[in-house]
Amino acid sequence: MRISLYRYDPDADAAPRMENLELDIPGVGDLMVLDLLERLKAIDPSIAYRRSCREGVCGSDGVNMNGRNGLACTTPVSEVARRGKLTLRPLPGLPVIRDLVVDMTQFYRQYEKIKPFLQNEDPPPARERLQTPEDREKLNGLYECILCACCSTSCPSFWWNPEKFVGPAGLLQAYRFLADSRDTATEERLAELEDPFSVFRCRGIMNCVSACPKGLNPTRAIGKIRTMLVERGI
């Protein structure tokens, strides 16, 4: 297997470079891209990447594999390698700290902006705020987001306006709370999203849907936020 790996150490390199590496992969089974990175790191300990749970739950190891964003731990090498070659780069659009490690500050800043917590002015009940099974059903396909940033960093609108456009991950979570029957801050949440950039900079190209390793659909959530905004404006 030929691997082209993005390398950048700001303390030592003037500019990023691609390093070509060869790795013998056993013919038995199918390795995940993270396994491949682990083997490379055993050879060259200076290679940097994030990882934690290695089972698609923590969202740490989002990388760009042969041009497609995804989680290294849940992506089989056979799915992304072409003619025995795999190019690994950091998630696009975010500043690189080192090799495959990106600075997620801007991504988290947008997530923070949508106030990703339940807001309810009513006095809390003795045990918990209940909702019907039908209302709970509305949160499916929204709450599962692991904030890996694969979607937002595959979105050109987020590349162009990362400080103004909330991005698909943040908007999926914005709708998760707008759709929650227990949340009472709908008006305030919608008012925050009405400007020309936060939601409306989405052009609906659905890169986010293709990239999401959890099979979620941020474009649909963004469409629902727009519908809510239009209905609120009428």
Next chain:
Amino acid sequence: MTPVASLGRSGLADFVLQRATAVVLAAFALCVLGWFLAAPVNHARLAAFFGTLPMRAFTTLAILALAAHAWIGMWTVGTDYVRRHYFGRRHALYLAIYQIGCAALVFLYLVWPLAVVWGVAR
């Protein structure tokens, strides 16, 4: 935030306006296409068609819709691409030049066809 150069001064207003103007433009395009396909085109028939008051009113509406639609689209393109990241510290100046250029073009494409349409009445 409310960017001053955005037409509707809000994302929602621009979004609704862009879709409403798209419907007007689609209806106008279908109307004109239907007329073109209905019979052979000559100047007398063209002048007669666009000389009627309803058609002049519809054309005026389509021209206004085109101007609004184009401005929102061009403003969006400008605020996507003319950024500090690509153009450096003077990006705001370049964006202002771009927007003034777009505004001048939109104004031209607004006034000129309106003059043509209403000039037909003379």
